[in-house]
Structure formats: structure tokens, C-alpha cells
Amino acid sequence: MALVSTGALVLQTFPYSETSKVLRLYTGDFGLRSVIAKGALRPRSRFGGLLEPFTEGTASFYLRPGRDLHTLGGWDLVRSRQALGRSLSAFAGASLLAELVLRAGTEDPHPEVYAALAASWDDIAAAATPAEAERVVLTGAWTLVALLGFEPQTDACVVCGRPVPSGEPVRFDAGAGGVACIRCRPVGRLLDPATRADVARMARGHVPTAALVRPGAHRALLRAFLEAQLAHDRPFRSLELFLEHAPAADETA
Numbered sequence: 001m002a003l004v005s006t007g008a009l010v011l012q013t014f015p016y017s018e019t020s021k022v023l024r025l026y027t028g029d030f031g032l033r034s035v036i037a038k039g040a041l042r043p044r045s046r047f048g049g050l051l052e053p054f055t056e057g058t059a060s061f062y063l064r065p066g067r068d069l070h071t072l073g074g075w076d077l078v079r080s081r082q083a084l085g086r087s088l089s090a091f092a093g094a095s096l097l098a099e100l101v102l103r104a105g106t107e108d109p110h111p112e113v114y115a116a117l118a119a120s121w122d123d124i125a126a127a128a129t130p131a132e133a134e135r136v137v138l139t140g141a142w143t144l145v146a147l148l149g150f151e152p153q154t155d156a157c158v159v160c161g162r163p164v165p166s167g168e169p170v171r172f173d174a175g176a177g178g179v180a181c182i183r184c185r186p187v188g189r190l191l192d193p194a195t196r197a198d199v200a201r202m203a204r205g206h207v208p209t210a211a212l213v214r215p216g217a218h219r220a221l222l223r224a225f226l227e228a229q230l231a232h233d234r235p236f237r238s239l240e241l242f243l244e245h246a247p248a249a250d251e252t253a
């Protein structure tokens with residue numbers, strides 16, 4: 001058993017007993033881990049109110065090989081990100097990204113996942129408008145999906161393999177994980193060229209600077225993809241909340 005110290009993002013917390021709580025952490029050095037913060041629910045706990053979702057800190061814990069739950073020894077706060085709790089849409093978006101990492105993350109260290117999640121949380125909190133926050137969440141979601149090994153195929157047909165020119169409308173086959181020629185998939189969800197190009201850029205971490213042409217299409221696409229690729233009969237709890245609080249003034253296309 002070794003005491004280790006690593007950067008950590010709090011994805012989720014739940015009470016473990018009268019006085020303790022379990023944290024699901026995404027750590028810089030050890031990937032996705034669960035730790036127990038003993039006494040954290042006591043009024044005078046040394047952890048105080050520090051251990052809430054979206055908080056970042058340096059976590060020290062006793063790493064027991066082969067165990068699922070490690071004991072938190074110390075927590076040095078880096079950033080609390082309390083602003084994410086002040087609006088329901090920001091909270092929902094930040095929660096969706098946390099849930100994605102909970103679903104698809106592993107114990108293997110993946111510094112890019114850590115950096116993408118932390119940066120997305122910061123950018124949601126800093127967004128000037130709800131529409132900008134939504135673009136950050138959508139970008140964070142596609143970026144994390146790609147980094148975690150589920151990148152949607154956007155440049156070639158998932159059926160025949162033909163490279164699809166950028167201006168060509170295609171189907172989106174969520175179950176197969178990417179686009180398909182209309183000839184190969186005569187029925188199904190249509191994906192317009194602009195939205196396809198946006199998704200390809202978002203998956204590489206680029207937040208669109210201008211308003212999305214079809215925000216409704218983006219939401220529907222992300223929902224279809226997450227349900228097909230990552231839900232595994234357990235719906236994403238935060239997805240509906242995120243979609244319910246999408247900015248208004250959407251078009252129906």
C-alpha cells in the first residue's frame with residue numbers, strides 16, 4: 001500500500017455512512033478512481049465542504065492494488081468551480097461531461113482526458129451566454145468521447161468505406177458510430193454538411209466561435225450517439241437535464 005498524490009477532479013459524490021462519503025475521481029496519474037473520505041460529513045471535518053462535484057484538488061490517497069475503493073488521506077483545493085452550481089444549465093452540462101468520463105474512463109492515466117474535462121468545466125463557468133456554454137458542452141462531450149476511444153467517424157462511410165466529400169449530405173448511423181452514404185443507408189437520420197463539419201472539429205477540441213446553424217440537430221445527434229454507444233441500457237442521468245435546459249430560439253431543422 002502506497003500513499004500517492006495526484007491532481008484530481010471530483011466527478012460524483014455520495015454518502016457512504018453517517019459520516020463518510022465516497023468520491024468518484026478522475027485523477028491525473030491513476031485515471032478513474034473511487035476514494036472514501038472518512039469523516040467528511042462530520043460538521044468539523046478537515047475536508048469541510050471541499051469535496052463537491054467539479055472541484056479540483058491534489059488528492060493524497062492510499063493506493064491498494066486490486067481494490068476498488070481507496071482511502072483519502074488529504075485534499076488540497078486547487079479550484080472549487082462553484083460557479084457551475086449557480087445555473088441549472090451550466091450544472092447540467094458540467095454533469096453530463098462528468099458522467100461521460102464516469103462511463104467511459106478507465107484506471108489507465110490519460111492526461112488529455114483530465115485536461116479536456118478541467119478546461120471544459122472552466123469554459124462553461126466562463127461562458128458569456130447560455131448558447132456559448134452549450135457550444136462548450138457539446139465540444140467537451142465530443143472531445144471526451146474521441147479521447148476515450150469512441151470518436152465518431154465523420155469522413156468516410158461506415159458501411160462501404162468511401163470517403164465522403166465535405167459538402168455531401170449523409171446519414172448518421174449512431175449504432176455503427178459514424179456517417180453513411182445515403183445510398184448505403186436509404187433510411188435514417190440525415191446529417192447536413194455544416195453540422196458534420198462542426199462535429200468533426202469539436203471532436204478535436206475546437207469550440208465553435210459562432211452560433212451553431214442547427215443547434216437542435218447537434219443535440220439530437222449527441223443524444224443518439226451517447227445512447228447507442230455508451231448508455232448500455234443505463235440512460236445518462238444528466239443528458240435529459242442538459243437537453244431540457246438548452247437555450248431557446250432553436251430552429252427545428
Ligand SMILES: [Zn+2]
Pocket residue numbers: 157158159160161162180181183184
Ligand atoms: Zn457507403
